[in-house]
Amino acid sequence: MNVYLAGPIGGLTYEEAVGWREDAAEELKSVGIRSFNPMRFKDFLAKEVFIAANAVDLPANAWTKPKALTTRDLGDIRRSDIVLAYMPPMDRERTGTILEIGYAFRDNTPTVLVTTDPNFGGHPMVQEMVFAIVDTLEEGLQIVKEYLLYENEDSAYSDFESLSNDVSNYSHTGFDN
Numbered sequence: 001m002n003v004y005l006a007g008p009i010g011g012l013t014y015e016e017a018v019g020w021r022e023d024a025a026e027e028l029k030s031v032g033i034r035s036f037n038p039m040r041f042k043d044f045l046a047k048e049v050f051i052a053a054n055a056v057d058l059p060a061n062a063w064t065k066p067k068a069l070t071t072r073d074l075g076d077i078r079r080s081d082i083v084l085a086y087m088p089p090m091d092r093e094r095t096g097t098i099l100e101i102g103y104a105f106r107d108n109t110p111t112v113l114v115t116t117d118p119n120f121g122g123h124p125m126v127q128e129m130v131f132a133i134v135d136t137l138e139e140g141l142q143i144v145k146e147y148l149l150y151e152n153e154d155s156a157y158s159d160f161e162s163l164s165n166d167v168s169n170y171s172h173t174g175f176d177n
Contacts, residue, residue: 001148004036004077006084006100006111010053014046020086027141034146036076038069068120069096077104084144086137087115087129094120105129109148114140131144 007026009017018039025035041063045051051058058064063072065073073096077083083104085097104111113130114137115121121133134140 001033001078002036002143003099003148004073004080004083005035005086005106005110006077006083006097008088008090008097009039010096011023011090012051014048016049017045017051018100024137024141025083028144030072031145031149033145038073038076050127066111068147074098074103076107080104080109082144082147083109083111084140085111085113086140087113087117087120089115089117089120101126101129112143112147114116119140 003024005021007017013162018037021039022036025037041044042061044059044061063073065151077100078104083100085101087094087097099113101113111130113126113133114135115133116135120126125177127133132140133142134143157164
């Protein structure tokens, strides 16, 4: 059972980029769920005041090259059973997270979106590509755990649409979904 932890990195402090991911990974690990963190192998960015928004502006490292970033992160999404995407309201770069949500959708990997940003969560394409939109990481983690730890195989979700219909009650941020 694997979860990809999508969310903004560029333009954030190192702690802003890794803090929520480390907390989520710890909670998921406590129930036997593995997580993929796109910040792994990037400890060297801790000394930066802010992480550069554009990969070409990052310190030179094998893991900061655009091809390496893309290959590793999309590979992690392919190996994941679900994506937890955290999108706090912000005025910084979010392109990578948006692309990851689209890639997961293309591969029929369900995504739980955590956001209170009506400009993002209210967009019709975002609403179509995620199966649940919630306000807090706690709610998002709960849905991920319920999805992955669901024990009744007779009622297991066979496709994205069934799952989306079943969890529609989780989308309560006030967006039209």
